[in-house]
Amino acid sequence: MILRKLRERSGSPELGGPAIHVGSRHLRVGGGVCQTLLVIGYPRDVSAGWAEPLFSYPGQLDISFHLDPVPAPTAAQQLRRRRARLESAHRTSTAQGRVEDPHQVTAAMDAAEIADRIATGQGRLFRVGVYITVHAPTLEMLDGHVQQVRALCSSLLMDVTPAMFRAVEGWISTLPLGTDAVGTARSMDTDAVASMLPFSSPELVADLGETTVVYGINTHSSGLVAWDRFYGDLDNHNSVILARSGAGKSYLAKLEVVRSLMVGVEVTVIDPEGEYTRLADAVGGTVLRLGSPGQPGLNPFSLPPATEDEQGFTTRALFLHTLIGAMVGDLSTTDRTVLDRAIVTTYAQAGITRDPATWNRAAPVLGDLAAVLEELATAPDTEEGFARAAQDLVGRLEPFTQGSHADLFNGPSDSTVGGHLTVVSLRDLPDEMRPVGVLVALDAIWRHVTTRAEARPRMVVVDEAWLLLQDPAAARYLARLAKAGRKHWVGLTVITQDVGDVLGSALGKVVIANAATQILLKQAPQNLDMAREAFQLSDGESHLVGTAPRGSALLVAGHQRVGFHPVASPAEHRLITSDPAELAALRAEEEDPYGGVPEPPDSEAKATGGQEVDG
Known part of the structure; x- marks a missing residue:
């Protein structure tokens, strides 16, 4: 036949x-x-x-x-x-x-x-x-x-x-x-x-488990490069993706996110440019658009259940010190003393104390803290130095309590981080507000991934991480997540295009050093020597990352090195591409799915071949 x-x-x-x-x-x-x-x-x-x-x-x-x-x-x-x-x-x-x-x-x-x-x-x-x-x-x-x-x-x-x-x-x-x-x-x-079966690369030897992800095709052979960050004897689950602008780092990161979701990994993304929202909408994920009018915010005063964090009250107070320091700038010793007294008083006025039985009550907001500071500034029994410090803090916090972005920090926590995919979009935040928004998002993510409710592999993706590393408070939080994530079955993925900023800061080096999986795409010539020294690249590997075509990458895991090129299916490509021409074509297709051809007839006309039938 x-x-x-x-x-x-x-x-x-x-x-x-x-x-x-x-x-x-x-x-x-x-x-x-x-x-x-x-x-x-x-x-x-x-x-x-x-x-x-x-x-x-x-x-x-x-x-x-x-x-x-x-x-x-x-x-x-x-x-x-x-x-x-x-x-x-x-x-x-x-x-x-x-x-x-x-x-x-x-x-x-x-x-x-x-x-x-x-x-x-x-x-x-x-x-x-x-x-x-x-x-x-x-x-x-x-x-x-x-x-x-x-x-x-x-x-x-x-x-x-x-x-x-x-x-x-x-x-x-x-x-x-x-x-x-x-x-x-x-x-x-x-x-x-x-x-x-040709599902392995001879240059890459690794234990593969249930969370294995296929990264692409080996550039030196026709084998597939498969890697599992959450299984085996790796030192940690973290990964860094370093490349120059336009080399394909976000494409590779989104491809890894899609395939990680398929194997049961929970993913949370900090997205500065709104690149992951299409992907989240397609797979039924949650998108938190911080700073967007009418969108829910994250209340930094919210306390966790006592079953998840027995030191929740103290942890919240310490984080509020860090957050307000990022909002208003450096705090003096007097400022910190006044702020600590105001935080405890703000919680007390809401009926919340160090007793975990009170933590389920409605949490205060940033405006309540400003009101308490105002009371401290005008109280007759307040020392003159404390009163001046309190009044100064009220003025410096005013943009966040009564300004255009007050809803982001001065309202109840109407949104939570959780689910199989959560994207925290910072696209609507002004540049000067992004460090604070990132800090709030990182805190919410850290509180979620350290929960004791369910043990499962989780991935936290931070795109354009150089924006975070410019702020000391956000950089410290990122370094903390890189160090302690393994204890909670969490893998941090750091994506950045400015290798110099990452390797030029102490906290950036901590993030790189605590990443067992390192992926290098094409590097800018001025950063090539720095990358070669930091990742101990050979002459051939340096030439590879210096002349790699768009999308090609070098995976470095200890002494193992393998070059690969990511390959996405047509369905995956539609979800993860960020090419403006392709996105415009996709939008045009969604608006006019028939490409200018008249819409097909209804079901009754179809059944009769599109012709009218008498009787």
Whole structure:
């Protein structure tokens, strides 16, 4: 049937027509020739990625794997018969005084081990057929390629044989049809099958778990680069992505976010430019637009449940000191004393004390703190120095309590961080307000990821991190998250385009040093020497990150280095692209999905072919 369809497609009534010519070993198709090799022997002991040299062969090869699971009862019966034959042959040879055959003994041991694994449910048995079709423009070049492929297979301890008088069947078996027309298969268990699949890179050796993410295709071979930040013996779950502007760092970060969501990782993003909102809307995530009119804010006075933080009152008071310091500038010793007294009084007026039983009451807001400071400034029993300090703080806090962005800090906490994806957008915040907004967002995220309610892998993505590192308070919070995140199963992803600012500050170096996974895209020439020294890059690796095409990256994890290029599916690309031309085309498509073509008729007209029917 398949041959008949191929003849019909080629327009030739005969098999030997101009489109397909069949020889004893080769097949002439579409202006070229090809020959199929059947894999009939495999090495006994292999490691992950052992067949990678075959997948990265520079010529044109079509390699197909045909996996047919064998039912457990049938597998057990086959293994029992095989063990009986092998043990019987061994006993016969021993009785006749023959020299022990090591291959026979090894085969019996392997059959017994596989039988035990299948009986205990640790593996399954498969019938595996592997076929290699070699392509070339001419028959002479084909002979040379076939010899090279056979030599390569021999170096991998694989036995191959040409598909004699079955050239068509071999070719069909390597087409993406899922059809094994040859039927030359061997029995293998789960581990052996997994080691053959091209889902690993030989340059990258790592333990992969349930949260494995495919980053892209190895730039030095055709293997896939897969990495798991939350599993294995990594020092921490953190990652840094460093690149110059336009190198594709946000694209890679969003691709990792999408694929992390698929494997059950909870993701929270601090998004300075609103790049992740389309992605969040598409996957049903939550978007907190700080500073946007009518949008909910985050109240820094809100207390956590006592079950999550027994020191919640003290923690809130200390954070309020940090936050107000970021709002109004440096605080003197007198300012801090007055502020501490005002914070405790503000909570007390709301009925909240150090007793956890009072923490479920409505929390005060920043305006309440300003009112308490005003009372301290005008109270007759307040010392003159304290009164001046209190009045000064009231004036410096006025933009945040009565200004245009008072709703962000001077209202109840109507929004929370949580869910499978939360994006905190800072796009609507003015530049001078962003350090404060980032600090509030980081505090809310830290409070969420340290909750004891549910233990699950979480990822915190901070895009354009150089904006945070410019503010000392936000930089300290980022460094704290980088250091202590592992204890709470949290991985911090720091993305920045200004490598000099990150490596030029002490807290930036702390963030880099506490990232077990480091990804370098194309670097600016002026930052190349700094990146080379910080990440201990070789001459070849420095050349790679200095001349990498857009999107290509170098993954550095300790002594392991591998170059890769991220590849997204069309559906993923639509969600993560930030190219203005593509975004404009997508918006136009959403507004006019039929591209100017009249909208199709309604269901009744469709049923009648679009024509009116009488009666």
